[in-house]
Every structure is written in structure tokens, then in C-alpha cells.
Amino acid sequence: MADEVPQPLNYIPEVILKKRKNNEEWAIRRKLQLEQKVRKLKSDSFVIKKPEQFVREYRDKEMDLVQMKQRGKRRVKGALTTSDSKLLFVIRIGGKSDMHPRTRKALYSLRLRKIFSGVFVKANERTVEILQKVEPFVTYGYPNLKSVKDLIYKKGSGKTDNQRVPLTSNDIVEQTLGQYGIICLEDVVREIASVGPHFKEVTSFLCPFALTKPEKALQGKKKRYNDGGDSGNREDHINELIS
Numbered sequence: 608m609a610d611e612v613p614q615p616l617n618y619i620p621e622v623i624l625k626k627r628k629n630n631e632e633w634a635i636r637r638k639l640q641l642e643q644k645v646r647k648l649k650s651d652s653f654v655i656k657k658p659e660q661f662v663r664e665y666r667d668k669e670m671d672l673v674q675m676k677q678r679g680k681r682r683v684k685g686a687l688t689t690s691d692s693k694l695l696f697v698i699r700i701g702g703k704s705d706m707h708p709r710t711r712k713a714l715y716s717l718r719l720r721k722i723f724s725g726v727f728v729k730a731n732e733r734t735v736e737i738l739q740k741v742e743p744f745v746t747y748g749y750p751n752l753k754s755v756k757d758l759i760y761k762k763g764s765g766k767t768d769n770q771r772v773p774l775t776s777n778d779i780v781e782q783t784l785g786q787y788g789i790i791c792l793e794d795v796v797r798e799i800a801s802v803g804p805h806f807k808e809v810t811s812f813l814c815p816f817a818l819t820k821p822e823k824a825l826q827g828k829k830k831r832y833n834d835g836g837d838s839g840n841r842e843d844h845i846n847e848l849i850s
Contacts, residue, residue, distance in 0.1 A: 692749040702744035748845025
């Protein structure tokens, strides 16, 4: 027993011990912050509505349905003939509790599920009919080539395998749209701007653009843009709102 050589003790540098302790303290603080945030969100989301609020929301929805039917019957000949462009960019600027389910369904058909989301659409009769029905909740116009480029390069994302993927590589484009001869972002821009033969496939690949709320461009008015409001056709002025 006396002849056995004592084994050296495991030595851990003091710097590592301090770092480990700091990491543990940070993890505890972070966990407490997240728990506090969850509790706050739960408390904020639990709101008791007054009967008057239910009545007001119901009346707003019914009024929206009546107005939507009236807008649908309105035939504006040449509504989109002020420009030679066949391309429209549509932005959802409103719509929540004051919107009838039919209006919401029409917005969803344009893939506008969130406020300040935007999509490219082809300017045709079917699109005009939908836009007239949801006019108080959207604004639209003719985007120029610069706006199309900025949106795709800065805000663009595509859907692959039911997942939203940022367009940071041409490989993503080629894998999904290569069969149509579209292999890079420049091809996507050209197909959208010119409303090419594979416009539908490209727009289906592109996810709706998540835009930020402009500080001064929108005043929250449901009146048409030409009447001093925010909604409806802005024609070429949509480029100012996009930028």
C-alpha cells in the first residue's frame, strides 16, 4: 500500500470555472425572462370584451358584407387601362375585426393573410373583381423594374418542401424552377417584371413579401387613394410606398 504512487487530482483552470459559472447564471436569468414574458403575453391576451364591443364588431362585419356586394356589382370599365403594365403589386393594409369572413376569404385567395404583406399578381378581369371586393383593406399599383428587383433581392423568399427559405442562393431557384428555364434571381426578376409565360409558377414559388409598416405613407383611412385615403389603386405611386 505504501509503495502505490498517488494519482494527480483533476485540475480545471479557474478561467473555465468562472466562465462555466457565468454561463449558468446567464441561462437562469434567460429562463426567468422567458417565463416572465410568457406570463405577460397570457395576461395581455386575456381581454374581456364588453357586450357593446361584440355588437359593434357584428355591425361592422355586416356593413362590410353589404359594401363588398356593392363594390362587386360596380363595373369600372378600363380600371387598369391607365398603364401598359400587366403587373400589379398588392399590399394588404388593414382588416381584422371589422372584416366579414367573405372578405377575408377573398384576401386569402390573393395569399394576403397578414397586414403589410404583399404579392405580385397579373392585371386581368378576375384580379380586378377581387380587388374591388377587398378595396378598403388593400392598396395596389404598377411596380417598376427597380421595385421588383428591390423586393425580390431584399425581401424575397421561396417555398421549398413547405418551408420558407430566403433567396440567398441561385441553387434554390434552379432546384425549384429550373425545369422552366429559370435558374437564377435575375431570371425571376425578368419573369415577374415582364409577366412571362411562367409567371404563375414563379409567383407560386415566391412567398408573400413581409413588409414593414411605413411611418408616414399610410394614415389609416379606408377611403380610396384618389380621394385622399390609403386604399385602392395608386397606379405608379405604389413605387413610393414600396421604397
